Amino acid sequence: MGRFRDSNLLCHLFETVVARCIAEGLASGQRFAADASIIQADANRQNSTPKADWQPDKIDPKEVPRAVREYLATLDDAAFGVASPVEPKYTSHSDPASQWTGARGGPAYFAYSNNYLIDTDNGVILDIEATRSIRQAEVGSVRTMIDRVSDTFALQPERLIADTAYGTGEMLDWLDRQRGIAPHISVFDKSARRDGTFERTDFTYDAEQDTYTCPGGKELKQNRRAFTMAREQKPDEHGMLRYRASKADCDVCELKARCCPKAPARKVLRSIYEPSRDRARAIAQTTEYAIFCKLRKKVEMLFAHLKRILGLNRLRLRGPLGARDEFHLAATAQNLRKLAKLLPPPQIAC
Numbered sequence: 001m002g003r004f005r006d007s008n009l010l011c012h013l014f015e016t017v018v019a020r021c022i023a024e025g026l027a028s029g030q031r032f033a034a035d036a037s038i039i040q041a042d043a044n045r046q047n048s049t050p051k052a053d054w055q056p057d058k059i060d061p062k063e064v065p066r067a068v069r070e071y072l073a074t075l076d077d078a079a080f081g082v083a084s085p086v087e088p089k090y091t092s093h094s095d096p097a098s099q100w101t102g103a104r105g106g107p108a109y110f111a112y113s114n115n116y117l118i119d120t121d122n123g124v125i126l127d128i129e130a131t132r133s134i135r136q137a138e139v140g141s142v143r144t145m146i147d148r149v150s151d152t153f154a155l156q157p158e159r160l161i162a163d164t165a166y167g168t169g170e171m172l173d174w175l176d177r178q179r180g181i182a183p184h185i186s187v188f189d190k191s192a193r194r195d196g197t198f199e200r201t202d203f204t205y206d207a208e209q210d211t212y213t214c215p216g217g218k219e220l221k222q223n224r225r226a227f228t229m230a231r232e233q234k235p236d237e238h239g240m241l242r243y244r245a246s247k248a249d250c251d252v253c254e255l256k257a258r259c260c261p262k263a264p265a266r267k268v269l270r271s272i273y274e275p276s277r278d279r280a281r282a283i284a285q286t287t288e289y290a291i292f293c294k295l296r297k298k299v300e301m302l303f304a305h306l307k308r309i310l311g312l313n314r315l316r317l318r319g320p321l322g323a324r325d326e327f328h329l330a331a332t333a334q335n336l337r338k339l340a341k342l343l344p345p346p347q348i349a350c
């Protein structure tokens, strides 16, 4: 089994079928869509350790099964160990790389995420990635897959269609500025206020001056103190810059009760990725946006087919490589169905 897995045969088989789909004109590479689906791992809560007692540095790789060795090998991997600093509530003994998740709303279980990148022409799966079932790993996997498809098949899409989970500032910026791909993704925005006070969108940004103007017509700036040398403000750990109104302006403002009733002066946060977020918002206003977003259903239908028809609700193999192999095999079968539709129908003998 070890030699078979090391040969990466299922990955080569998958790529061969994708290459054939492209050669047959089933995938033009103009529009991609991405999504993830959670697949239960072959692991149980009874055979696990709570996070307070889990000590991976005490594991001897020579003494443990393959799935545990694979877990140790992925501790520095962006799709697994370093995807998030938050440690899972439980870690499975038999498959420690699987993620304890309650993301589906029901009872929690151990799982992997199956990430698909598809061409929306005919729903051909161009790449897959097995990751931990957390948003950061799933979003990161889309970058990995887009670059890998570009390297392997020389396909670079004009558009990427995905749901709001992929609309983080960093991801939108990577697509928009670093890869020149138009993000057809709703912007992930947590700036909405529930107390009825002015929203961030009520403040107008002036890119030339790098200031906001509030509904009362006053300026919000990053620096309110006058320095002899202009100081560049550093973003916080979430990539946000702070713009502040003057306390003197807010103290006498008639709108204070609707703006910052509990603070001496109003602050507005701006992401360092705001230009790309703004471009994603502008795309969302176009007439094509709604049409293209419907194509996202094609990935959802592939996952429904994977679970209902191919029956992949629970993995049979353990470890990240076991999950990867099963996902590759299932995606190969799904792409072969697309190719099979190109065959002429059987002739009926008269």
Ligand code: SF4
Residues within 6 Å of the ligand: 214, 215, 216, 217, 218, 245, 249, 250, 251, 253, 254, 255, 256, 259, 260, 265, 266
């Ligand atoms: S309270 Fe301050 S920031 Fe808000 S509208 Fe008035 S002057 Fe502008």
